[in-house]
Structures are given as structure tokens and as C-alpha cells.
Amino acid sequence: MQIRQPVAVKFILTEMAKQQIIQEHRKQIEQLGHELEQIEEQGKQAIEQAMSQGGEIAKQVREQVETEKNNRLMQREQLLQQMQQIQQLELGTEIQNMNVETVVDVRVGDDWSKILMGSEIVVKDGVVVDIRRGGQSFQE
Structure with missing residues (x-):
């Protein structure tokens, strides 16, 4: 019988990997900064338009803008x-990166605890x- 099982993918932290992660995070932070600026500008316009329709609508728009800003700030x-x-x-250091799936053959007599321990790719x-x-360690 075959079953599907998650496989942990880990990476070993090297100086190159560390710099790539930091660089990627900086890009994402910069992107969030741009998004915050856009939300601010578009939010002002939307609030001004909503004001002409009434105070309650303007309040809802303002709350929505604040929620979006807060989401981006939390992500940052x-x-x-x-x-x-x-x-x-x-x-x-080994760092958990993601999970992928594999198919595992299960036979009568297999050690279930080893199957449950799962697999890892480093x-x-x-x-x-x-x-x-x-x-x-497993070699195919």
C-alpha cells in the first residue's frame, strides 16, 4: 500500500543563504513601504469621496484604510x-524551510513508528x- 506523507525540507544556514534571506526580507520590507504609501494616498482620496456620501460611509472607509495599514505594518x-x-x-544551523509531499510504500511488518517519524531533505x-x-540518513 502507498500513503502520502509530508517531507520536511530544511536548509543549512551558510553565509550565502543568510545574505540571500536578509536581502529578500529587505526587498519585502521595501515593497511593504511602497504599499503603505499607496494605501495612504488612495485612502485619503477614498475618505474624501466618502465624506460627500455621509459621515458613516467615511468612517467605514477610514477604518478599512487603517486596517490595511496595520496589516502592512504587522507584516513589516x-x-x-x-x-x-x-x-x-x-x-x-538547520532551518525548516517548507514541506513537500512524497509517496511511501507501507508493507506488513514495517515499523510504523519509523514511518511516522517521516522524512527530511537537507x-x-x-x-x-x-x-x-x-x-x-537514507541513500537510494
Whole structure:
């Protein structure tokens, strides 16, 4: 029988990976800054237009603009915190990156606890350096 199982993809933190992550976070923070500016400008216009339709509508528009601004500010703060965490991590640290799925053959007599332990793929600078099943290195 075959079952589908998640596979953890981890990467080993190298100086190159650290710089790529920080650079990507900076781009995202910059993009959020542009979005905040747009929300501010478009929000002012929308509020002015809503004022002509009545105070209640203007209030709703203002709340919507504030919600959007707060969402972007929270995203920016999370990115800043992640950048700080990455900068503090030691090189060589394994970091969970994503999950993918694989198909696993299950047979009578298999050790279910090892199947439940799952699999991991470890990547270093874009190259797979280890595949683990049940916590043990696995070579196909």
C-alpha cells in the first residue's frame, strides 16, 4: 500500500543563504513601504469621496484604510524580527524551510513508528546534501 506523507525540507544556514534571506526580507520590507504609501494616498482620496456620501460611509472607509495599514505594518514588523533572528543564528544551523509531499510504500511488518517519524531533505546552498527517513540518513 502507498500513503502520502509530508517531507520536511530544511536548509543549512551558510553565509550565502543568510545574505540571500536578509536581502529578500529587505526587498519585502521595501515593497511593504511602497504599499503603505499607496494605501495612504488612495485612502485619503477614498475618505474624501466618502465624506460627500455621509459621515458613516467615511468612517467605514477610514477604518478599512487603517486596517490595511496595520496589516502592512504587522507584516513589516514580522519581517524585521525574522531578519534579527536569522542574523543571530549560527552558521551550520538547520532551518525548516517548507514541506513537500512524497509517496511511501507501507508493507506488513514495517515499523510504523519509523514511518511516522517521516522524512527530511537537507539542502545546503541549493544542493541536496542529505535525505533522512526515520531520523537516519537514507541513500537510494
